Amino acid sequence: MTTRPRILVTNDDGIYAEGLAALRDALAEVGAVTVVAPERPRSASGHAITLHKPLRIETVRIPWGGEGCAVNGTPSDCVVLGIFAIMGGRCDVVVSGINLGPNLGEDLTYSGTVSAAMEGAICGKPAIAVSVADYERPDYGPAARFTARLVARVLAEGLPRDTLLNVNVPNLPEAEILGVEITRQGKRRYEGRVERRQDPRGRDYYWLGGEIIEDIAGAGSDGDAIMQGKISITPLHLDLTSHAFAKTLKGWALR
Amino acid sequence: MTTRPRILVTNDDGIYAEGLAALRDALAEVGAVTVVAPERPRSASGHAITLHKPLRIETVRIPWGGEGCAVNGTPSDCVVLGIFAIMGGRCDVVVSGINLGPNLGEDLTYSGTVSAAMEGAICGKPAIAVSVADYERPDYGPAARFTARLVARVLAEGLPRDTLLNVNVPNLPEAEILGVEITRQGKRRYEGRVERRQDPRGRDYYWLGGEIIEDIAGAGSDGDAIMQGKISITPLHLDLTSHAFAKTLKGWALR
Numbered sequence: 001m002t003t004r005p006r007i008l009v010t011n012d013d014g015i016y017a018e019g020l021a022a023l024r025d026a027l028a029e030v031g032a033v034t035v036v037a038p039e040r041p042r043s044a045s046g047h048a049i050t051l052h053k054p055l056r057i058e059t060v061r062i063p064w065g066g067e068g069c070a071v072n073g074t075p076s077d078c079v080v081l082g083i084f085a086i087m088g089g090r091c092d093v094v095v096s097g098i099n100l101g102p103n104l105g106e107d108l109t110y111s112g113t114v115s116a117a118m119e120g121a122i123c124g125k126p127a128i129a130v131s132v133a134d135y136e137r138p139d140y141g142p143a144a145r146f147t148a149r150l151v152a153r154v155l156a157e158g159l160p161r162d163t164l165l166n167v168n169v170p171n172l173p174e175a176e177i178l179g180v181e182i183t184r185q186g187k188r189r190y191e192g193r194v195e196r197r198q199d200p201r202g203r204d205y206y207w208l209g210g211e212i213i214e215d216i217a218g219a220g221s222d223g224d225a226i227m228q229g230k231i232s233i234t235p236l237h238l239d240l241t242s243h244a245f246a247k248t249l250k251g252w253a254l255r
Numbered sequence: 256m257t258t259r260p261r262i263l264v265t266n267d268d269g270i271y272a273e274g275l276a277a278l279r280d281a282l283a284e285v286g287a288v289t290v291v292a293p294e295r296p297r298s299a300s301g302h303a304i305t306l307h308k309p310l311r312i313e314t315v316r317i318p319w320g321g322e323g324c325a326v327n328g329t330p331s332d333c334v335v336l337g338i339f340a341i342m343g344g345r346c347d348v349v350v351s352g353i354n355l356g357p358n359l360g361e362d363l364t365y366s367g368t369v370s371a372a373m374e375g376a377i378c379g380k381p382a383i384a385v386s387v388a389d390y391e392r393p394d395y396g397p398a399a400r401f402t403a404r405l406v407a408r409v410l411a412e413g414l415p416r417d418t419l420l421n422v423n424v425p426n427l428p429e430a431e432i433l434g435v436e437i438t439r440q441g442k443r444r445y446e447g448r449v450e451r452r453q454d455p456r457g458r459d460y461y462w463l464g465g466e467i468i469e470d471i472a473g474a475g476s477d478g479d480a481i482m483q484g485k486i487s488i489t490p491l492h493l494d495l496t497s498h499a500f501a502k503t504l505k506g507w508a509l510r
Contacts, residue, residue: 046301046331047364054452054460076301076365080463084449106377106417106493109302109370110331122361123448153507162361162442163500180509184496187417193378194339197309205309208335233509235500238361241439242492245418249490252408254435 005031005092005155008120010078011099012112014041019098021064022140023130026148027095030155034091035068036082038075038112047115048074057081075116083123093151094120097130098140102168104133104222104232105188114236117164121238126159133226134171142177143169146231166234170226178229185234186221260286260347260410263375265333266354267367269296274353276319277395278385281403282350285410289346290323291337293330293367302370303329312336330371338378348406349375352385353398357423359388359477359487360443369491372419376493381414388481389426397432398424401486421489425481433484440489441476 007027011020015037027033039058050073060070069086071078075096083091096116103111113129120127130147132138146169159165166185170177195207218224225232262282266275270292282288294313305328315325324341326333330351338346351371363369368384375382385402387393401424414420421440425432450462473479480487 041307044304044306046303046329046370048301048303049299049365049463051299051463052296054462056458056460074301077463080448081461085451085461108495109373109377109493110304115301115364118364122364150509153509157507160497160500163497165504182501182505184498184501185494193335196340203311205311206336206340207309208304208306208332233504234495235497235504236495237497237500238364238495239440240363240491240493240495242415242418242490243439245415245490245492246437246439249420249488250437252412254405254408254488 006087006090007031007033007151008082008087008091008094009033009035010037010075010082010096010116012038012042012045012075012116013100014038015060015068015070016063018064019100019140021062022144023095023098023147026144027151030148030152034082034087036071036078036086037068038078039070039072042074042112044110045074045112046110047076047118049076050074055081075112076119079116079119079123083125091125093155094125094127095130095147095151098143099131100138101131101135102133102226103129103131103166104168105186107188108166108185114166118238121162121164126154127164128154128167129164130167132171133168138171142174162238164236166236168222168226168232170229172229176229177231180231180233181225183222183225183232183234184220186218186223261342261345262286262288262406263337263342263346263349264288264290265292265330265337265351265371267293267297267300267330267371268355269293270315270323270325271318273319274355274395276317277399278350278353278402281399282406285403285407289337289342291326291333291341292323293333294325294327297329297367299365300329300367301365302331302373304331305329310336312340330367331374334371334374334378338380346380348410349380349382350385350402350406353395354386355393356386356390357388357481358384358386358421359423359481360441362443363421363440369421373493376417376419381409382419383409383422384419385422387426388423393426397429417493419491421491423477423481423487425484427484431484432486435486435488436480438477438480438487438489439475441473441478
């Protein structure tokens with residue numbers, strides 16, 4: 001008798017997000033799914049981990065069906081608790097998503113979705129982050145079904161240690177998706193990152209944000225694949241070292 | 256008449272931290288310093304940015320002397336507000352620290368200190384994160400004085416776009432520091448990442464953390480330099496792509 005693969009599903013849009021349920025349902029075809037997600041949306045939470053307060057795990061009913069574990073913490077917290085406190089370390093793959101909106105270029109350093117997958121990799125598990133590249137009317141079906149096929153493949157082939165996959169799926173019907181491209185992380189530039197307003201009492205306050213002014217995608221980048229209607233898979237690792245600049249820096253002979 | 260370099264100083268230990276004031280005082284020899292830091296400690300906040308609530312900037316007195324801008328947000332928020340709302344875009348270098356405790360290996364992906372420098376790089380500025388590798392009785396003096404020399408050099412030479420420096424300084428008197436090493440990001444492994452306890456009402460709660468069981472430093476890594484009593488400078492970039500694994504992944508011919 002073979003045991004089914006054990007899959008931890010999490011996200012950063014929170015336990016009640018539709019994308020999480022769509023992912024869970026598709027992955028139920030591949031293995032036994034455990035859902036552990038933040039009790040509320042934690043978008044743009046980056047790779048934060050909660051060290052200064054105790055965490056709680058609560059089993060909740062999910063409006064899209066079934067139950068899951070809600071955690072009063074970040075996506076990374078959910079991964080650590082999921083693997084070690086809930087699954088007893090017996091986890092074969094971590095899948096994070098399906099995020100509402102793309103995670104491309106430098107944006108992925110802010111992304112709770114990608115950070116959850118990074119945490120999976122740090123915990124020694126193969127890990128995948130999945131996003132639908134649309135904020136308005138996402139259809140999670142194509143992304144969920146593709147991820148199920150990808151997870152089955154990752155379970156069969158494995159991933160190198162400290163490596164994760166960042167998947168972005170265009171918001172198109174399956175028949176209109178023009179294939180899968182293995183990409184590199186692209187670059188984006190923003191403008192007007194800060195907007196100043198005044199409250200009714202005349203005090204300033206600020207909103208962060210900014211419009212993308214340039215998708216410096218270039219051939220082979222994640223953003224370029226999405227613009228072409230393809231699924232983008234960027235393999236990521238945890239080593240941020242700029243080996244290129246290290247050589248120059250050695251020449252500075254700092255003291 | 257030459258203008259003095261404009262330096263933005265921030266951190267993740269909060270505006271009242273001693274390490275922030277030590278850094279500011281040392282950098283005052285190099286240029287005009289603007290201090291913008293979180294109103295409270297934001298350690299392990301990762302590269303989070305605040306998109307869902309308005310931010311406030313308040314000028315506060317710093318107990319170590321002088322004034323600074325306190326922000327109700329993350330270190331990354333402080334960098335964006337500092338550069339664009341407070342300095343009007345006229346910022347020559349972003350320096351984050353001095354952090355209480357090391358930022359080595361995979362830990363730097365959680366680090367608010369390093370994330371603030373990443374945000375500086377995303378905003379197109381040279382950026383440096385500085386940490387003292389000790390939690391107990393840090394002496395910020397050697398790290399502050401070294402950083403002042405490093406910042407002067409960075410202002411003279413520049414850094415490549417999208418590149419930042421992660422500096423860790425051993426907690427030793429200057430005479431005992433055995434030089435400067437240009438390093439790569441190392442690896443650390445933890446054990447016992449989750450501790451379960453029961454509250455007085457018998458409900459479970461959890462603390463995250465865990466002891467470092469292995470500093471898989473190896474020659475040339477950040478952790479190895481610190482263990483040898485050297486200052487570690489790791490050049491980092493924002494591109495997380497694992498180009499090595501991309502080749503294998505292309506061979507999977509995914510659909």
